[in-house]
Amino acid sequence: MAKRLGTYFILLLAISSLLFAVSCAKTKVKSEPSEMQEVVTEEEMPAADMQIEEIEEEEGLTEEQLSAQELAEREGVLRDRFVNQDIHFEFDKSSLLPEAREILKEKAEWLSMTRGAAVTIEGHCDERGTNDYNLALGDRRAESAKRFLVDLGISAGRLTTVSYGEERPFDPGHNEEAWAKNRRAHFVIE
Amino acid sequence: MWNKKRLILSVTLTLLISIVAFPAAARVYIDINSPYLKKLPPAIPTLKNLGIDNRHQYLMKELAELLGDTLSFTGFFKLLDPDSFLVDPQKAGLTRDLIQFENWRSIGAELLINGGISYKNGILKIELRLFDIFGRRLIIGKRYTGHIGDRRKIIRRFCNEIIYHLTGAKGVFNTQIAFVSTTTGNKEIYLADFDGYNIRQFTTTKNITLSPAWSPDAQWIAYTAYRKKKPDIYIKHVSKNLPGKVIAFKGLNTTPVWEPIQSLLSATFSKDGNPEIYLLTSSGKIIKRLTYNWGIDTSPTWSPDGKKFAFVSNRSGTPQIYIKDLDKNQVRRLTYEGSYNTTPEWSPRGDFIAYSGVTNSHFNIFIIGVDGEGPYQLTRDTGDNESPTWSPDGTLIAFSSTREGAERIYVMNANGADQRRLLILSGEQTSPRWSPR
The missing domain is CATH 3.30.1330.60 (OmpA-like domain)
Known part of the structure; x- marks a missing residue:
């Protein structure tokens, strides 16, 4: 669990630094409007990738949580079966x-x-x-x-x-x- | 035993005449061993007024009827209709010299039971006589003195005398029947007099309570109860609030039954992994294990001499009755007919064992000779009939039956005749056990 939290923290750190980079980039773009589109596109791509990764990671967590819940439920079912x-x-x-x-x-x-x-x-x-x-x-x-x-x-x-x-x-x-x-x-x- | 003592205390009994002119053994009017019993016809006129105020004159008829009902219970008698009597009981004499035996003989009476009653200053005096009409002979004459509340005891006492003189065996009118009833919603043990009167609740375990068994002196009852969520055996005094015993081995503790000679207890325990029968002291210490088999061994019942016991075992695949001879250390199978024979009870006379067996998917009462004679089926086409128990003289069998729907207690003659309901109580009644005398 601690390890997972650590990964998550690093991930968050990475995301926030990227977002920071994006916002910096945006400031830059304002100063040079002609090149804005390309630059933004290039810079947003990895951010989007990261977000996708992040979502995947979140989904993974959810799956694990779900299976724990399912396990408890299954244990309950088994217990009920045992009794009934x-x-x-x-x-x-x-x-x-x-x-x-x-x-x-x-x-x-x-x-x-x-x-x-x-x-x-x-x-x-x-x-x-x-x-x-x-x-x-x-x-x-x-x-x-x-x-x-x-x-x-x-x-x-x-x-x-x-x-x-x-x-x-x-x-x-x-x-x-x-x-x-x-x-x-x-x-x-x- | 205890009620006999009370009787002696509260009722002073006077022997009128030395009546045992014919010892009981000299002439047997009723052969209780005969399977084809001819019922004797007694005449029992209303008791004669020997000094009783108007308010208590109802006793004259009530007690004559009680005499008739009590005697009829034995199955030995067929009462004559008082309307056929030619003699006015208030005018007739009570003694041998004054009785017109022809008048009784002509209406078919073979026995005459007459009596007189007085009630003064709270003292009830009843004199009762039994005459042999053909022999023109007094068989018994007794005078009883007591309180008005003693009258049922007095009548029973005299009926015991009558039975003793006519059969040579003691009557059962002081005995009681223990049984299980669901009156309160739980199964509890109840007691009633032999004739179904005077019903009272004996246990209040407020749980499942089963299998009452009388000690040989009729002072204690052992039973199985689930007080602690498992079947253990409890032993409780019938009338006194004395500390009882609890027998609670691991597993099953069921079917307590007293061994008749040494007052030892036998019961079924599964403490060694399998229901087996054990012999114990009355304080619950195991003396020895009596059965050894991989199957079920349960429901012991003892021969009157305590040398053998019958029990139920499924060692052959189905529950059947077996007899173990303790001297020879031998077990033999007794029942071969039917695939479900249980609840054996050895007769007090030692010759037969009553049990319930399945025929056409219904339980019926059978008796089988200890030597294998029979078996004779005593009930048929009347629902399920279970748990037979002998009266201590061996002439009657009480049992439970579903013939009227709910399970209730019935009684019949030991040859199956005169099956009738014993008692009226709400709920269902099972597992009757007749007390010793």
Whole structure:
């Protein structure tokens, strides 16, 4: 950053000295009107070049600023995805589906980027089945997700699991569509 | 136990006659082990006025009806219609010599329960007798003295005597049922008397509260609650404000159930990475791990002798019921029909295990012999039926059902007969557990 500011300063210096030169030239021109056009043209050219360069440089800066902003936004998006994207399971199963593995890989990336974050993995079930068994099943689902993340290099100490069984459905419906959404592991950043 | 003590304090009981002319074992009027129970028809006339002011005369009818309702709850009786009675109870004598047994016999009564009541200076006196009409014999006679507020206890006490003398087993009229209800918006544990009366909220965790379990002396209830954002086990005294225990290992702490002989606790923990069943002291110290399997092991339930326990495991791929013999250190699979069999409860008599299994995408209550006999399906075509729990005499099963829409608690005879709603309360009710006697 300091280096960039330095360049900018030198650039400004160069521009102002050039502008100074131009204004001097103009004074000269007044004294010799017949040659004015050519002289002005010749002298303005480099100034214009410099300005173009300056604009390019400014655009460059803007691009960098934009990309930082984009990065932050993307980080936000990734964070949102991390929080909002659940992984889903088959009925009475705690094994990870291929789609769930892909989502977990993305979550592992975010976790390795975001070193401080500690996460609670909630295991949930659909309403079918009995409460007691579903509590155990939810525990297994959360543990499956945790184990996968640990295998991808995430420290186990950052990951806590909790089972809610069928007690906290995402969708209160009583049909397969709702049940499919409710058989999930949900990720909460602590 | 505690309510029995209170009963003795508040009600003085007088044995009228030495009535145990026939010890309970000598003649069994009701064989509670029989799957084809013939219901006995008792006649219960209005109680006789033995000195009661006008304002309290309603008790004569109320208490006769309460006697009838309480006895009917057992499923052993079919009450006779009082309109068919040939005898005016206010004119009839109460003792054996004065009873015209033919008049009762001719309307089909096999048992007569009569009584008299007086109420003076705030003291309620009730005498009650049970007669065998064919044998022209007094089976029990009792006089109770107490306050007017004790009358429900008095009637229950006498009904317990009736059941004991007719079946040879103690009645369940002092027992309670714990269950989960969403009345407040959160799942909390509630208690009710065996017949669904006297409902009161037991926990106020204001969070998810699940799986109540009674200690063998019926003094404590263990349950699972999310007080600290995870399922931990709490143990709370039923009536006294005593400091309870908390069992909070890492991960899952669920399905607390007492072992019946040494009052040890068993429960499911996932602290070792996987839901497994452990045995603990009642203060929460682990004695030993009871199951070893990569899959889910949960929902223990103990044989009455404490030597075996049944539990749910998905080690074969789907949840099924298994029995572990602790002496032999052997596990065997009990259920083979259906792909989802959970919530087992071992019967107090030791011979059967009740559970809920899925048939045609619905949960139904089954019982299966510990030796594999059956299984027998007790509910069908009535929504989802879950979480069976035995009455301590093994004659009744309470369970939750969605047959009327919302999930509520029902009760039936252990052979599936007489399914009826147990209690009326707003919200949904689940996970009933019947207290020991």
